[in-house]
Amino acid sequence: MNIDLTTEELAFRDEVRQFLAEKYPEEIRRKRLDGIPLEKDDMVLWQKVLNERGWFAVNWPVEYGGTGWTPIQKYLFAIELAEVNAPPIVAFGVKMVAPIIYTFGSAEQKQRFLPDILASNVWWCQGYSEPGSGSDLASLSMRADRRGDHYVVNGTKTWTTLGQYADWIFCLVRTSSDVARRQEGISFLLIDMKTPGVSVKPIITIEGGHEVNEVHFDDVSVPVDNLVGEEGKGWTYGKVLLQHERTNIAGVANSQYRLSRLKEKSAQSVHGGEPLINDRNFARKIAALEIELKALEYTELRTLASVAVGNAPGPESSYLKIRGTEVQQSLDALMMEAAGYFALPYIPSQYGLDFPVADRIGSGSETSTSLRYFNNRKASIYGGSNEIQKNIIAKHVLGL
C-alpha cells in the first residue's frame, strides 16, 4: 500500500496543468467564475480545444482516438480540470452513444459517426425515457415499424437533456411486441433530429431553466442503416451504456472544488459578528461532508485500481452514483445555507451576459446557490434513480 504518485504520474499532472494554463479559454473561465450559464458554442469550443490536444475522448480505445490513459491518469485529469472549474463535458455523444457505436456498430457507422463526435461537430441527445416509462424503462412504447429499408417511428421521448441543441438523438425503440421478454423487442436506433416529423418542446425545470425537452416523433422515417447492431438487442447495448454513464457520475473532482469554494465562502460570510466557519454547527456539517467526500474519493480510487487489474466496472459503480449525488446535493444545500438571505432573490436575469456583475443583488453568485440547489435535486433521479441503484446493488452485489 502506498499513497504516493509515481514520477510519471506527477509529470503527467504537470503536463495537464501546463496545458490548462495555456489553453483553457479565457471567456469560459470568466463566465464560470461569474456564474453565467454557458451556451452551446462555449461547450463546443472547449471540447474542440480538448480534442486538438487528443484529450477529449478520454475513455475511448486508442484506435478510435482515445487516450489509452491509466485509471489514475484519468482521475488526475479530472482533478486538474475541476481545479480550474472547467465545464463538464457534454456526455451524450462522447461518453454515451460513441461506446455503443464502437462496440456494437458496423464499420460504416463507426466511419460515419465517430469522427464528428470526436470533433464535436455533431450534438447528440439521449432518447430513452418516455412519459410512461421512467424507472421501468423496458416498458417503453415508442414504436419503430419496419417498412422496407426504413423504419417508421411514432411516439414520445421525454426529459431529453439539451435536446434543443441536438443534431442527432439515440433512441431505444420498440421493434417488436411479439417476444417472450419485453426487453427482446427493443432496438437501438440513431435518428437525425432534422427528419420531418420530429418536434422538440421545452420542459421548464424547477428553477426556471430550460435544459430538458419532450421530443415527439410523428411518422418519422429512419433508414434501416441507422439501426445499431441487431434488431431486438437494444436493451443489452443500453445496459452497457448505463454502466458507462454511472462510472462518470460520482463527480468527486468537482465536489472537491466546490468544497474548497464553500470553505472560502463561509470564511467570508458573517454570522453573529464572526465568520460563519466559526459557527460550530456549520463547521461540523462541512467537516462531516469533507470526510464523506474523502471516503468517496478513495472508494472511487479503489474501484479504479480494481478496474486497472482487469475487473470490469460492475454494479459497484452504483455506489459511486448514490454517494456521489448525495455529496453533491449536500454541497448544494450548504452553499445555499452560506448565502443566507441572498439565497432567496429570484433574479435569473442577473446571470445574463450583459448584466454587470457589480450590479447584482448579493455578492458574486450568491443568489444562484438556490437555483443550483433546486435544479440539482435531479441528480438523484436521473441516470437510474438512487432507489433503482439500490435495487441493482441488492440484486447484483448482495444477491438478495
Place this chain on the structure above:
Amino acid sequence: MDFSLSEEQSMLADSVAKFIDADYDFESRQQFASDKNGYSEAMWRTFAELGWTAVPFSEPDGGLDGGPIELMLMMEQFGRGLVVEPYLANIVLAGGTLRRNANDAQRTKWLQPLIEGELQSSLAFAEPQSRFEITDVATSARKDGDGYLLNGNKSFVLHGENAGMIVIPARTSGNQRDEHGITLFTMPGDADGLTRRGYATVDGLRAAELSLDNVRLPADCVLGEEGEGFPTLSSVIDEATLAVAAEAMGIMQKMHDKTVEYTKSRVQFGVPISSFQALQHRMVDTLMLCEQSRSLLYWCVMLVNAGDPQARKAISALKYQVGTAGIKVAQEAVQLHGGMGVTWDLDIAHYFKRMTAIDLMFGNADHHLDRFISTAA
C-alpha cells in the same frame, strides 16, 4: 497510488484470518471471555508462538518490524473474530509506549517479556474527570529522594487488574490540562500503595479503576524525559485509535455479511425476508457504509505509513467515520435479526456491544469531528 499488499502482508492477513476461522469461533470466544482474567492465557501463548506479539516491534528488539499496515490487517481480523485477548492494551498501548521511549534497561526488563508473551501490561490513559482529553492528568508525581511519589486515580485501565506493569502518565509539573509536565512511569502491578478494582466491560473485556496512594517509584521507572511524556502518549493513542478503527472495520463487515446471509434464510410471510425491498435498501446502505469506511481506513493507514503531516487529521476523520457508520451498521444488523438480534446467545449482540465500546474508545465520533476541524491539515 497502490492499494495492494506486499507478499508478507498478505501472508500475515491470511494467516490471522485462517486462525480466526479455524480456532476462534464464537463459542470459544465466549469461553475465553469467561476465564478468570477475561481471556485465554493459552491463546495468548499461541499468539506469541505465532509471532503476533512481535509484529510491531523492531528487529533489534526481537520484533518483526511491522508498521501501521500490519497493525491494521491484524486488528481487522481480530475484530472479525471478536478477539478478547489484550492485544490492544498490551501490545499497542503499553508496547507502543515502551517501543517509543524505553531505554536499554527498560527494554530488557519490560519489552522483552512482553514480546515473548510473558508479560501483560497496560497504559492508564484516562482519569475519572478526563473523559477523552489525554492531557487532563491530575495524578501527581512528586520528587521524593531519588524517586517519585505518585498520587491520584486512573480510570478504565484496560486489563488493568492482572497487568504486571502499567504505564502511568503523571504530572511532574504544569497545570492539570497542560501538555507539558506529563511524565510517563512504568509502575509494577504489585506496587505498594496501588489499589485496583477490576471489572468486566459490556463488550466482554476487562478494565480497572486504579487508585495510587503514595506509590513510590524509583527514578529508573521514568520512560523518556521527565515532563515530556505527552508527545509519546499522543502518538500511542493515535496509533491505538487506528487500531480500534481497523477492528471496527472487521466488526462492521462481519455484521453486514451475517445480516445479508440471515435475511436470505429467515422465512416470514412465506418468503425469505431478504425479498422485502424495505430491508434490501437498508442492507445496501450498510454495505455502502462499510465500503466508505474501508476507503477511509486505507487512506488513513497509507498516510500514517508515509509519516504524512495530514495523518493526525486523517485519524480523526477515520474515527468519526467508523463511529458513525459502525454504530449504524450494528444497529441495523440487530434490527434485521429481529428478536434473535437481542439475545445473549447470538454473536450479533456481542459484535454490537464491542462496536459500541469502540465508538467511545479514545474519543467518540463527536470528539473526533471537532478534532478534525481544529487540526491543521
